[in-house]
Amino acid sequence: MDLPSSWTFVLFTLCFVALIAGALFGFVIGFRTGGRQERFRQVKEKLKRNKAIICRQQKERYEYARQVKQLEEDLLHSASESEQYKERMSDLEFYQRKLRESERVISSLSAENADLSDMNVLSMLVQLKDDPLHTNLTREEWNGLFHLTDVLFNHILIDLKEKQGITRHEQEICCLVKWNFSRKEQLAVFNNTSEALTKSKNRLKKKLRLDEKADLDQFIRLY
Structure with missing residues (x-):
């Protein structure tokens, strides 16, 4: 093989390797970008679902709190040994338990949602300060x-x-x-x-x- 042919082969090989490397690099970048976009989409969907659940839980919490308040008022007008008093006390304990459960769910979901939303608020606060x-x-x-x-x-x-x-x-x-x-x-x-x-x-x-x-x-x- 003469010298010009050798250089042509070397240059062709380098170009081919560079082309393959560029394709692989583009694939990796695209894959990572797509992965980030997919994770971001999943986070947004999760936050959206959490907000919907929080909304339902808040409505339930309001109803439980209303029931607790009503039952506490009823107990004030019931004899402590009467069947009505015992029945109201049982209902009160039930709704108090449901209220606590609802508050735990709201607190948990709110904490999950706070990570992303609070970061956005902090960024906005920095912008406002600047x-x-x-x-x-x-x-x-x-x-x-x-x-x-x-x-x-x-x-x-x-x-x-x-x-x-x-x-x-x-x-x-x-x-x-x-x-x-x-x-x-x-x-x-x-x-x-x-x-x-x-x-x-x-x-x-x-x-x-x-x-x-x-x-x-x-x-x-x-x-």
Whole structure:
């Protein structure tokens, strides 16, 4: 075999090997990408199923709680030794057990769903912190942020809403303060004037029974 033929053979072999390697590499990349897409699809389907189950369980929980409340009221008007009292007590124990089971299911499924949703909320929160002026949160995104804030900060928003009757906007203020948003960042998020934010915070102070000179942000951060 002469020299040109040898080089032609070598080049042909290298090209063939490169073609095979490229095909294998493309196959591996495609397989891994397809695998990730399939896993993501499965996760989304699981989350969707979990949400549907949670919804049904919440409805059942509401009914069980209503039954428990009614039975507890009935027991107050029944003689402790009567057959009616024993029957109501048995029913009460049954519904209390069903209520606990329902709450366990909801808690378990909610924990599974929290992994992905909370990651999305955290990403959104980082974006809001980086560019508060141009990041407009939807009502659903605010709800997600409320939920994560309550999970991480001992249910502060639920507690203040139930005990002090704070409004949704006041929840938003507390939420941003709890995540250490500065006053400037708060103004940017709400696209509001300094005077308007001050008025909102003063109304919130009154609901929380704080002195006018009290530091609202500090109070919320330590709550």
